[in-house]
Amino acid sequence: MVKRINSACLKSACVIAIYVGALGTAGAQTAAPMAGMDAAKAPAPASTSLAVTVDGKTTTFSVTDLKAMPQKNVTAHNEHTKAMESYSGVALGDVLAKAGFAVSTATHRTMLRSYLKAEGTDRYWVLYSVTEVEGSEHEGEVIVAISMDGRGLGADGEIKLVSTEDKKPQRWVRNLTAIEMKSAE
Numbered sequence: 001m002v003k004r005i006n007s008a009c010l011k012s013a014c015v016i017a018i019y020v021g022a023l024g025t026a027g028a029q030t031a032a033p034m035a036g037m038d039a040a041k042a043p044a045p046a047s048t049s050l051a052v053t054v055d056g057k058t059t060t061f062s063v064t065d066l067k068a069m070p071q072k073n074v075t076a077h078n079e080h081t082k083a084m085e086s087y088s089g090v091a092l093g094d095v096l097a098k099a100g101f102a103v104s105t106a107t108h109r110t111m112l113r114s115y116l117k118a119e120g121t122d123r124y125w126v127l128y129s130v131t132e133v134e135g136s137e138h139e140g141e142v143i144v145a146i147s148m149d150g151r152g153l154g155a156d157g158e159i160k161l162v163s164t165e166d167k168k169p170q171r172w173v174r175n176l177t178a179i180e181m182k183s184a185e
């Protein structure tokens with residue numbers, strides 16, 4: 001008896017699984033073509049400000065606000081353009097400090113156990129660990145760039161996240177619009 005019900009259920013479950021599988025593939029192709037890979041190149045809407053959330057409190061930086069902060073220049077190899085690119089902007093650690101998170105003996109452990117979700121206007125997002133964006137802790141630089149090679153960022157918008165240590169530009173977020181700090185604890 002139990003066996004018979006099981007085999008009937010299995011059959012219909014199988015049909016549903018095939019149907020859902022086909023839908024899933026079609027959906028993935030229209031909604032998010034190969035997220036994280038190179039296929040999606042639809043231009044993202046221009047970002048004009050960056051909202052940084054720390055401990056549930058959001059601080060919004062305009063491009064003018066970012067220009068008024070200490071500027072940092074970095075040079076990074078872009079594996080896609082096969083060229084060295086020079087960016088300037090604000091160290092992400094400085095942006096975080098202004099938004100409420102600064103490294104100290106009191107916050108050190110929180111830093112070690114927290115991460116950042118960085119998102120563009122097109123909803124493309126990536127993670128960084130907080131430790132790797134702090135200049136006091138990590139060799140590589142992560143900056144909120146507002147210019148490249150002395151000019152604007154062009155099609156990449158007005159605000160772009162750039163890191164110097166990644167071998168590929170996949171965590172460089174064009175049209176950066178939001179950064180959220182989260183604890184992994």
Ligand SMILES: Nc1nc2c(c(=O)[nH]1)N[C@H]1C(S)=C(S)[C@@H](COP(=O)(O)O)O[C@H]1N2
Binds near residue numbers: 080122169
């Ligand atoms: N906003 C946004 N930033 C993004 C992406 C994206 O889809 N949207 N793609 C990423 C990926 S996967 C790569 S490899 C790099 C470089 O893309 P590019 O060569 O088209 O500039 O941008 C990254 N930044």
Ligand SMILES: [Mo]
Binds near residue numbers: 036037038169170
């Ligand atoms: Mo990519």
